[in-house]
Amino acid sequence: MNRKTLLLPAAAGLLTTALTGCGSSDGSGSDGAAVVVGITDHIEATPSAPAPLDPAQAYDTPSWTVMHNAFQTLMRLPRSGTEPVPDAAQSCGFQDKQSEQYRCTLRPGLKFSNGHDLTAADVKFSLDRVRNINFKNGPASLLSGIDKVETPSERVVVIHLTAPDATFPSKLTTPATAILDSEVYQGKGLYKGFETVGSGPYSMEPEVKDNRLVKAVFTRNKNYQGTLEPKSDKVEIRFFDDSEALEEALSDGEVGVVPKGLNADQIERLQAGEVKGIRISGSAGQAIRYLGFNTDAPVVRDKVVRQAIAHVVDRQALVRDAYKRTADALYSMVPTGTTAHINSFYNKYGEPSIPAARRLLQHAGVQTPVKLTLAYSSDHYGQATTKEFTSLRDQLNGSGLFQADIKRVKWTSFRPAAADGKYAVYGMGWSPDFPDPDNYVAPFVGKKNFLNSPYHNSTIEDQLIPATRQKAQRSLAARDFQRIQDLIAEDVPLLPLWQGKEYVAYRDGVTGTEYIRDSSSMLQLWELGRGASA
Known part of the structure; x- marks a missing residue:
C-alpha cells in the first residue's frame, strides 16, 4: 500500500460502521450468496x-x-x-x-x-x-x-x-x-x-x-x-469499527474471511483453536513500519541526534511488548525476503546501546536531554500503535538522553500535517506498490518523494537508483541497493522498526485463502470461493 501507508494485520481499529445482514449465515457465500470479507x-x-x-x-x-x-x-x-x-x-x-x-x-x-x-x-x-x-x-x-x-x-x-x-x-x-x-x-x-x-x-x-x-x-x-x-x-x-467487532462478526458467521485487522491477542487466541469453525494461517509479510524524520526540523536536523535514536531504540522489545511477536524486528527499509536486503542498521548500530548514544551526543556537543515529540495515528494504523509509541517514548526517556512525548493525531489530519513538515518525528507504514527493492527506497528520497521529506542524497538519487533501473535482471542490482541501504543507515532520514507478518482468518467452507494476496500484498478477491464445510 503502498505509496501507501499500510494498515497492518496485527493492528486494528478504524472508524467505519459494522454491518449485519446480507450474505449467508456462515459468511462463506453458500447458495449463491456473497463471500463476505471483513476488515477494519x-x-x-x-x-x-x-x-x-x-x-x-x-x-x-x-x-x-x-x-x-x-x-x-x-x-x-x-x-x-x-x-x-x-x-x-x-x-x-x-x-x-x-x-x-x-x-x-x-x-x-x-x-x-x-x-x-x-x-x-x-x-x-x-x-x-x-x-x-x-x-x-x-x-x-x-x-x-x-x-x-x-x-x-x-x-x-x-x-x-x-x-x-x-x-x-x-x-x-x-x-x-x-x-x-x-x-x-x-x-x-x-x-x-x-x-x-x-x-x-x-x-x-x-x-x-x-x-x-x-x-x-x-x-x-x-x-x-x-x-x-x-x-x-x-x-x-x-x-468494521474495531478488531473486537470484526472478531465477533467472524465468530457469528456474518463474515467468512478476515485478511487483516485482528490484533495480536486475537491472533494468539485463534491460533490456539479457541473459536470453533475458524482457521488462521500466517506467513511472512512485506509491509513495514518506520519512523520518519523531518531533517529540516531544528531538533533532529543534526544527524547525530537521529543516529543516537537509532542506538537507543530496541526493536525486539517493541515487537514483543506491543505486537506479541506478530511482527519481526527490521534493520533496513528493504525488508527480509526482498532481493538485496541487508541488515544495514544492525551492522552500523548493533544491539541497543545507551553508552554509544551518549558518547555520540557528547562528542557532537549536543545538550541532553533532547526534547522530542513523536507523532502517530492509531485510527489508521491500529489500536496497538499507541502501545508501540508508548514503548518508543519510554525507551528514549529511559536512556536519560531524551525527553520525549507522544502525540496521537487523527489520520485525516496526520497525513497532510506530516507532508507539510509539521512533525519532527512521526510514525509511518509502507506496503509495497510492487515487489522490488526499488519501491522501498526510491519513493523516500529526491524531488516529490512520498513523504515530502527535505532529505536528499545525490549519490542515491543521481547515481545508484538510475544504475539499478538499467538492470533488467534484478539480482545484478543488489550491490547498488545494498549501498543505498548503508547510506540510509548512516544518514537516518528514516528509521526502520519492524516488518509485519500476514494472517488470514477464515471460516470452514471458504476456499482460495492461500491466494488471497499477491506478492505486493494486494487482495485478490477473485480467488475466494465456497466449498463444503469441514
Missing part, C-alpha cells in the same frame, strides 16, 4: 481528498484494495510470483536495449463495465491524467518517468520513458495505472465520491455513510476480458 480499514472522502477511489488521488492500501479488483491495468502480478504478466494487454515489452520505450498491444474486444469500448486512447488518457492532475500525496510519482504516450492504433500503446527503468512493467501493475473510461472521467478533475467505472473482473457498488465507505459489493463484470476467472459471482468487503 478506513476509506473516507474529505474536503482535501474528495475522491478516495480515483486513481489520480488514491495512494493508500485500503483504496488500492478496492481499485485492484474493480479496475484493469496493462499488466498485473500473477497468482504467485513477482514477474508481471499481461492483463488488459495481450502482450507488452521493451522495444529497445535501454529500457526506455515500452510497447503494449491490447486484447481485442475490451470493454468497460458500462459497455463502452476500451481502446488505446483510454490507456493514454488514464496515464496522462494521473500526471496532469498530480494530486498532492497521490501516486503521480510512480509515473514521473514517463516522457510521452503514443497510440499508433486503437490497440497499440507506446510509452516513452525519460530514462531507463527496468521496474516500469511492475509499475504498470499498480492501481495508479488503472485504465479509465475517458467518456466518464474528466481529464483535469477528480472523480469525487466512491463510484467506479472500470474493466476489471468485478464491478463495485459502494454503500456509504457519513462520507465513509461501509460496504463494497463486488459483482462479476460480464464485460471483463482477461485471464482471471473469479471463483465467486459476488464478494463483499465490510468495514
